[in-house]
Amino acid sequence: MKSVIKISSKVIAIKGSVRLTDFRIESFKEKFQPSxxxxxxxxxxxxxxxxxxxxxxxxxxxxxxxxxSNILSAEESCDFLEKxxxxxIPRIGTISPWSSxxxxxxxxxxxxxxxxxxxxxxxxxxxxxSRNKKELLNLGKLLSDRMTQEVIVDIEEASSIFSSQxxxxxxxxxxxxxxxxxLEEANSNLGxxxxxxxxxxxxxxxxxxxxxxxxxxxMMFAQANSEHCRHKIFNADWSIDGSSAPNSLFGMxxxxxxxxxxxxxxxxxxxxxxxxxxESTRFYPKNGKYQAFREKNxxxxxxxxxxxxxxxxxxxxxxTGSGGEIRDEGATGVGAKPKAGLSGFTVSNLxxxxxxxxxxxxxxxxxxxxxPLEIMIEAPIGSAAFNNEFGRxxxxxxxxxxxxxxxxxxKNVQFGYHKPIMLAGGLxxxxxxxxxxxxxxxxxxxxxxxxPAMLIGLGGGSASSLSSGEGDTDLDFxxxxxxxxxxxxxxxxxxxxCWQEENNNPILFIHxxxxxxxxxxxxxxxxxxGHGGLINLRxxxxxxxxxxxxxxxxxxxxxxxxxxxxxxxxxxxTNFCLRERCPFSIVGEITKGxxxxxxxxxxxxxxxxxxxxxxxxxxPKTSRSFSIKKKDFGELKIPDNDLxxxxxxxxxxxxxxxxxxxITIGDRTVTGLINRDQLVGPWQVPVSDYAMTRSGFxxxxxxxxxxxxxxxxxxxxxxxxxxxxxxxxVTNILPSGISKLSDVKLSAxxxx
Numbered sequence: 001m002k003s004v005i006k007i008s009s010k011v012i013a014i015k016g017s018v019r020l021t022d023f024r025i026e027s028f029k030e031k032f033q034p035s036x037x038x039x040x041x042x043x044x045x046x047x048x049x050x051x052x053x054x055x056x057x058x059x060x061x062x063x064x065x066x067x068x069s070n071i072l073s074a075e076e077s078c079d080f081l082e083k084x085x086x087x088x089i090p091r092i093g094t095i096s097p098w099s100s101x102x103x104x105x106x107x108x109x110x111x112x113x114x115x116x117x118x119x120x121x122x123x124x125x126x127x128x129x130s131r132n133k134k135e136l137l138n139l140g141k142l143l144s145d146r147m148t149q150e151v152i153v154d155i156e157e158a159s160s161i162f163s164s165q166x167x168x169x170x171x172x173x174x175x176x177x178x179x180x181x182x183l184e185e186a187n188s189n190l191g192x193x194x195x196x197x198x199x200x201x202x203x204x205x206x207x208x209x210x211x212x213x214x215x216x217x218x219m220m221f222a223q224a225n226s227e228h229c230r231h232k233i234f235n236a237d238w239s240i241d242g243s244s245a246p247n248s249l250f251g252m253x254x255x256x257x258x259x260x261x262x263x264x265x266x267x268x269x270x271x272x273x274x275x276x277x278x279e280s281t282r283f284y285p286k287n288g289k290y291q292a293f294r295e296k297n298x299x300x301x302x303x304x305x306x307x308x309x310x311x312x313x314x315x316x317x318x319x320t321g322s323g324g325e326i327r328d329e330g331a332t333g334v335g336a337k338p339k340a341g342l343s344g345f346t347v348s349n350l351x352x353x354x355x356x357x358x359x360x361x362x363x364x365x366x367x368x369x370x371x372p373l374e375i376m377i378e379a380p381i382g383s384a385a386f387n388n389e390f391g392r393x394x395x396x397x398x399x400x401x402x403x404x405x406x407x408x409x410x411k412n413v414q415f416g417y418h419k420p421i422m423l424a425g426g427l428x429x430x431x432x433x434x435x436x437x438x439x440x441x442x443x444x445x446x447x448x449x450x451x452p453a454m455l456i457g458l459g460g461g462s463a464s465s466l467s468s469g470e471g472d473t474d475l476d477f478x479x480x481x482x483x484x485x486x487x488x489x490x491x492x493x494x495x496x497x498c499w500q501e502e503n504n505n506p507i508l509f510i511h512x513x514x515x516x517x518x519x520x521x522x523x524x525x526x527x528x529x530g531h532g533g534l535i536n537l538r539x540x541x542x543x544x545x546x547x548x549x550x551x552x553x554x555x556x557x558x559x560x561x562x563x564x565x566x567x568x569x570x571x572x573x574t575n576f577c578l579r580e581r582c583p584f585s586i587v588g589e590i591t592k593g594x595x596x597x598x599x600x601x602x603x604x605x606x607x608x609x610x611x612x613x614x615x616x617x618x619x620p621k622t623s624r625s626f627s628i629k630k631k632d633f634g635e636l637k638i639p640d641n642d643l644x645x646x647x648x649x650x651x652x653x654x655x656x657x658x659x660x661x662x663i664t665i666g667d668r669t670v671t672g673l674i675n676r677d678q679l680v681g682p683w684q685v686p687v688s689d690y691a692m693t694r695s696g697f698x699x700x701x702x703x704x705x706x707x708x709x710x711x712x713x714x715x716x717x718x719x720x721x722x723x724x725x726x727x728x729x730v731t732n733i734l735p736s737g738i739s740k741l742s743d744v745k746l747s748a749x750x751x752x
Contacts (some may be wrong), residue, residue, distance in 0.1 A: 004065070010056065011159040016047030017073045019121055028143070036139050036562035038084070042126025047119055048087065052162045053618040055113035068111055077508050082133070086140040087152045093165040094454060095543040104581065114229070118161050147456050148482055153264070165546025170600075170607040171215045175206055190215065192222035197620035204706030205614045216519070216550040216598070216607040221338070223516025223554060224523060224615055232622040239625035253748075260740060265298060265435055271328040271512060272302035272336075272428075274435055275745055277703075280695030282429070284500050296432045297695050298335045299703055300329050301747045303425030309480040310379050310422035311369040318343070319483035320558050325424040326390060327512035330492050331561055334437055334507040335499035336430035339673065339703075340494070340693050342396035343383045344423035345662075346711060347372035348416040349403045350654065358649065360403075365418040372401060373518040375420050376654075382483070383424065384666040389485035390492075392426070394666045395677040396705055398692035401654040402712045406633045415715055424748065427693070429702055434499055438508040440529035440564045446522065446588040449494060449577070450513070450560035451487045452541035453552050456480075490582040495561075497576040506576075513560035519553045521562045522588075523596055527612050529564065535588035537600045537607065549600055549607035564590065608666045631716065660686050674737070675702055689732035706732035 005013040020028075029040045051070050068074075078453075090096040099118045106114050116137070123143060133153050140151030151160060173186050180203050185196045194202075200223065206213050238245040247255065257267045266274040277298040283290060306321025322343060329338040349360040350373045365371055370378070376399070386395045403416035498507050509528065511521045518540065526533035537549055547555070565573050570586070579585045591597075596615065598608035639646070648657055659678070663686050668677040676692035679685065690706040708729030712720035730744060738744060 001123055005155060007050070007156055008054050008159045011162060012051050012053065013155060013158060013709055014049045014069065014072055015049065015075045015122070016049055016119075017075065019045040023526060032139065032142050035142060036135060038132065038135050038139055040125065044124055044126065046122045046124070048122045050089070050118045050120060050158050050161055051114045051360075052116045053113060054115040062113070064113065067109070068106070068114065069109045071106070071109065071111075081300045083124050083126060084136065085124040085153070086136045086143075087120050087122050087155060087158060088140060088144045088149050089152060089161055090118055091148055091150050092160050093544055094148070094164065095452070097451060097487065097543075100452070100543075100583075101486065107460075115186040116162065120158065145482075147480070148454075161385055165544070167545055167602050168548040169603050170549040171604075172212045173218065174212055175203060176212065176612050179203075183218075186215070186218055187222075190219060192221070193216060193226060194222055195622075198225065201620060202614075205617075208290065209611075209614075211609075214607050215548070216272065216549070216553050217610050218522065219550050219554045220516070220519035220608065220610075221615060223520045226515065233624065236622035236624045239623070240323050241627050242625075256746075264745065266333075270332050270437070272300045272332040273747060274430060275299040277429070278695055278701040281698045282696050284496070285499065292698075298430050298432065298435065300330075300332045300338075300428040300430050301425075301705075301745070302328050302427075303342070303423065303747050303749050305749050306422045306424060307419055310375060311419045313480040314370050314375045314378035315382035315385075316480055316482050317382070318379035318424075319386040319485075320481040321422050321424040322383045322386045322394075323390070323483055323485060323488055323512050323558055324512070325426060326386075326392060326488065326492075327514070327559075327561065329426060330495050331510045331512040332428075333430050333434040334505055334510060335434055335495045336428050337496060337499070338390075338392055338426060338428040339671065340396075340691065340705075341387050341392050341394040341424070341426035342382070342691070342705065342707065343387075343394055343425075344398040344421070344707060344709070345376060345421075346400045346402065346417045346421035346709075347375050348418050348420075349401055350376060357652065361405075364414075369418065372417070372420070376401075379420075379422060381664050381665060383422075383554060386483055386485045388667055390489050391670055393668045393670050393674055393677070395668050395674060395693075397659070397662060397678070398423075398709055399654055399659055399662055400709070400711070404712070404715070406715070408631065408633055408716060412521060415712075421711070425705075425747070425749075427705060429695075431499060431502065434505060437510070437528070440508050440525075440531070440590055441566075442531055442590050442592055443567055444508060444529070444564045444590045445567060445570055445586050446525070446533060446535065446590065447563045447565050447573070447584055448513075448518065448540060448560060448587050449582065449584045450491045450497070451484055451557055451583060452543035453517075453547065453555050454482075454543045454557045455547055455551050455555055455698060456557060481556045481558045484559045487583075490580050491559060491561060493580040494573075494576050494582045494584075497580070498573070501572075505570075506573045507563055507566055508566055509564040511562050513556070513558075514558065515564060517554050518560075518562065519558045521560075523615055524614065525562055525564060526590065527616050529590050532591040532595045532612070533588055533591040533597070534591050535596075535598045535608075537598050538602055539585050539587045541583055541585050549598070553598065553608065611675050632715065658686060672697065676704075690736045692736050704733055704736035704738070706730075706736075707733055708732065 007013055025043055029043055033040050096118060099116060099728050103116050107115060137151055144151055171642040173182050175182050183199050183203055187199060202213065234250040235248050254268055257264060263276045265276055275298065279294065280296050280297045281292050282297060283292055302325055304325055309317030311322060312642060322341060326338045329336055348365065351360050351363055352373060384671055405412050405414050413598050476500055509525055511525050513521045522535065537552060540552055542552060594612045596608060596612055597606055600607055641683060663678045668674060673694045675694050676688060676690065678688050680688050690704050692704045693702055695701040706729050707723040710721045716724055726746065733744060
């Protein structure tokens with residue numbers, strides 16, 4: 001029997017296999033040795049499992065325990081306890097996504113005597129214990145993710161992983177005693193990013209209803225009315241040189257579709273746009289058997305950015321950027337199928353140590369965000385990892401680094417991308433009968449599909465609406481979500497089962513859960529139904545029982561969708577979820593009127609009771625004014641270098657050099673419908689200008705996509721930058737066999 005450490009009467013620890021590769025260990029040593037007095041020469045890491053037992057006698061049963069040890073790849077020795085070590089464990093009071101999956105697997109294997117299992121990581125230094133606890137804890141902070149993990153040195157403390165925390169009540173903001181000042185303080189403390197007009201709007205409306213706002217209501221209002229969700233600047237009234245502009249920025253964007261709607265079935269009204277497709281053969285199950293179906297196969301297209309989270313936490317920011325875009329595709333209409341993806345990155349100069357280029361000057365990026373080099377090491381892997389684990393090929397992209405100092409009006413002006421662009425996009429397919437969302441009658445059930453609530457990504461919509469440097473560092477970090485692609489795949493399998501029912505699709509309405517969490521997604525769905533809604537807060541799946549109502553309602557735990565399901569279709573939907581082992585919960589229903597109420601049965605009160613007219617009413621419209629000024633950057637100075645030297649500099653520039661390292665980290669053939677990826681010819685050179693997918697496993701129709709971008713040119717001439725970007729996208733896609741230019745549609749992220 002493998003070694004086991006008894007921590008308490010109910011909790012045991014089992015040492016697992018080596019966790020990190022030699023390469024990763026060496027990179028940790030190089031990165032963290034300057035920050036600690038501990039000797040990291042023999043640093044290594046093992047997984048360590050903590051099991052909470054419902055039947056402690058099973059540990060004495062060699063056969064039962066060996067079954068558990070074999071599944072966990074347990075090791076014989078636990079000698080790390082005799083050496084300097086630290087343990088990184090899931091944050092106390094939470095149930096990690098890994099735990100949910102692993103516990104379910106153990107129970108399916110018949111190991112029901114383990115009530116719950118959690119995974120931690122043991123970093124050991126290979127030396128006899130010095131008991132330098134402070135230094136070990138400081139090193140642990142460098143190695144861990146403080147949003148989801150904690151650091152301990154004494155293994156006995158690990159038993160607290162399984163302790164449950166008591167729920168916390170909501171807080172009221174007393175505007176009747178303290179007036180407007182109380183709202184202003186809440187705006188600052190919670191990072192709501194509300195402007196003066198919005199604060200006054202809330203103050204007046206709550207005064208009129210003779211009620212104090214709750215923290216949950218304020219956070220919900222901030223998310224629903226953030227720049228990220230409401231696009232206040234893009235919908236603003238503009239004054240140019242004293243004259244009112246005829247259109248808002250969004251109005252100008254929408255006008256492109258208005259004047260040329262041909263071939264576009266849906267735009268600016270759903271989670272993604274829908275283009276008219278071709279008749280093709282799709283292959284999916286019906287009545288328990290896979291069959292070929294000849295049908296019209298329309299295109300779902302989407303592109304968006306995830307800049308703020310990628311600047312703060314590159315891996316998770318880029319991963320959840322790709323994950324959110326995939327969910328947008330799947331939640332289009334009443335269910336669609338994501339097919340292929342793209343990603344792109346724009347950062348400031350990389351400044352690779354010992355490899356500085358002539359055009360790179362001293363580092364000056366803010367401490368609160370990752371450096372361009374850190375972003376380009378971690379973010380592409382985050383995006384690729386999510387696409388890989390979800391099962392979607394990423395077959396298109398771009399990468400540009402740019403910084404430039406120009407003399408403007410007598411001052412040196414620095415241009416660059418310290419706050420990066422992280423572009424995520426892709427295409428999918430949708431059936432004709434599922435393009436439009438359905439009417440949602442009173443009594444329809446409101447369902448949350450996917451993972452549980454966790455205290456991660458709180459206030460992401462409002463945080464990304466702040467200018468970089470305005471917010472608090474802790475609030476910035478708290479606004480970054482964490483990824484769980486395996487859970488998102490389970491959700492997509494449920495959606496696939498639904499749309500494969502064709503006209504019997506049980507979904508009436510669907511939104512993905514992104515910025516603002518449920519506090520944005522559920523009110524949007526309820527508003528679009530034309531009715532009100534009643535939610536039971538404690539029916540929301542929750543991995544952190546100690547959260548406040550605001551935290552349960554507003555956190556941005558990923559891989560979730562909210563759906564409206566007709567009462568008579570609940571059994572069908574339930575069966576799909578059970579078959580795919582996808583968590584779900586019926587959290588409420590559509591009600592008469594226009595009141596949104598969230599009931600907390602634990603405290604027998606209502607953390608939220610707010611009219612949708614106030615939440616989605618008409619806060620004062622944003623106004624902007626500016627004067628047109630001619631930019632004068634002086635004459636362009638050409639360096640006095642020979643042509644060969646300049647040529648090699650151009651070829652070494654990240655925008656021109658090989659992108660192989662961004663391509664080969666992902667599977668580009670999964671689904672079997674990829675006709676053209678980035679690598680071309682027998683030597684697999686990454687020079688393809690476009691990506692192409694097949695409509696089905698037979699036939700000759702398909703879809704192609706390309707990218708055009710020229711952001712640096714906008715410094716000198718924004719209009720020219722737009723024209724060049726469009727020209728690049730069109731010329732890149734032409735070799736794919738486009739029959740006529742009108743078949744080409746542009747999907748632009750105007751708000752990046």
